[in-house]
Amino acid sequence: MLTVQDLHAFYGKSHILHGVSLRVGEGEIVSLLGRNGVGRSTTIKAIMGGVDARGSVRFRDEELCGLPPYVIARRGLGYVPENRDIFPALTVRQNLLLGQKNPKKPGRWSIEDMFELFPPLRERANALGGVLSGGEQQMLTICRTLMGDPALIMVDEPTEGLAPMLVQHVAKLLTEIAQRRVAILLVEQKLTIALGISRRVYVMGHGRIVFEGTPADLQANEGVRKEWLEV
Numbered sequence: 001m002l003t004v005q006d007l008h009a010f011y012g013k014s015h016i017l018h019g020v021s022l023r024v025g026e027g028e029i030v031s032l033l034g035r036n037g038v039g040r041s042t043t044i045k046a047i048m049g050g051v052d053a054r055g056s057v058r059f060r061d062e063e064l065c066g067l068p069p070y071v072i073a074r075r076g077l078g079y080v081p082e083n084r085d086i087f088p089a090l091t092v093r094q095n096l097l098l099g100q101k102n103p104k105k106p107g108r109w110s111i112e113d114m115f116e117l118f119p120p121l122r123e124r125a126n127a128l129g130g131v132l133s134g135g136e137q138q139m140l141t142i143c144r145t146l147m148g149d150p151a152l153i154m155v156d157e158p159t160e161g162l163a164p165m166l167v168q169h170v171a172k173l174l175t176e177i178a179q180r181r182v183a184i185l186l187v188e189q190k191l192t193i194a195l196g197i198s199r200r201v202y203v204m205g206h207g208r209i210v211f212e213g214t215p216a217d218l219q220a221n222e223g224v225r226k227e228w229l230e231v
Helices: 040-046 069-074 091-097 111-117 134-146 164-179 192-198 215-220 222-228
Strands: 002-009 014-024 029-033 052-059 077-080 151-156 185-186 200-205 206-211
Touching: 002 040, 002 192, 002 215, 014 029, 014 040, 014 052, 014 185, 029 134, 029 151, 029 164, 029 192, 040 151, 069 134, 069 151, 077 134, 091 134, 091 185, 091 192, 111 134, 111 164, 134 164, 164 185, 164 192, 192 222, 200 215, 200 222, 206 215, 215 222
Parallel strands: 029 185, 029 200, 077 151, 151 185
Antiparallel strands: 002 014, 002 052, 200 206
């Protein structure tokens, strides 16, 4: 579904990604792991067209590298940023409606689907986004992205700063989304979450992929964990 090959990314004169290659299949959850600052967030921003990039990003056999983000989104990629980016002065329901690509032609997901995935949003449907808790805002951001009917979503650090109970809820939500045939590329710092829900994992170091395998492969590779993941 998504195939990234030899991807390089730049912030001005700074060369951040050095030939990243990865793939995500239909309905897969694939995690991108690594310490802070190694290029994980830059990778998904580059895929989404948010930073200057060179290389190949193919989605459903169509080349996306070099296209603007709004065109990439219309091709079926969704992006959930780390900073959530909700509209604080709009209600939960209004935030969800803004996620629709074409209100006259609804996609696979409805507002009612969002309320079933995360029931607290139903209770807060008419509340302003700015008064929601951090966890509720994270759920709203994920659900708003789904309202655009993506075939694949890229989610950047969805459990950052959340209470343990909400962390588990996010993990359950991502699993349910994948079961509905939406692929997920996940950037996640919490190894227990990433390894528990992912089919495959990549580990990044210094702007490169240094490991690819299953969660079991990574758990069995103490050397990779010590060199690239453990603090």
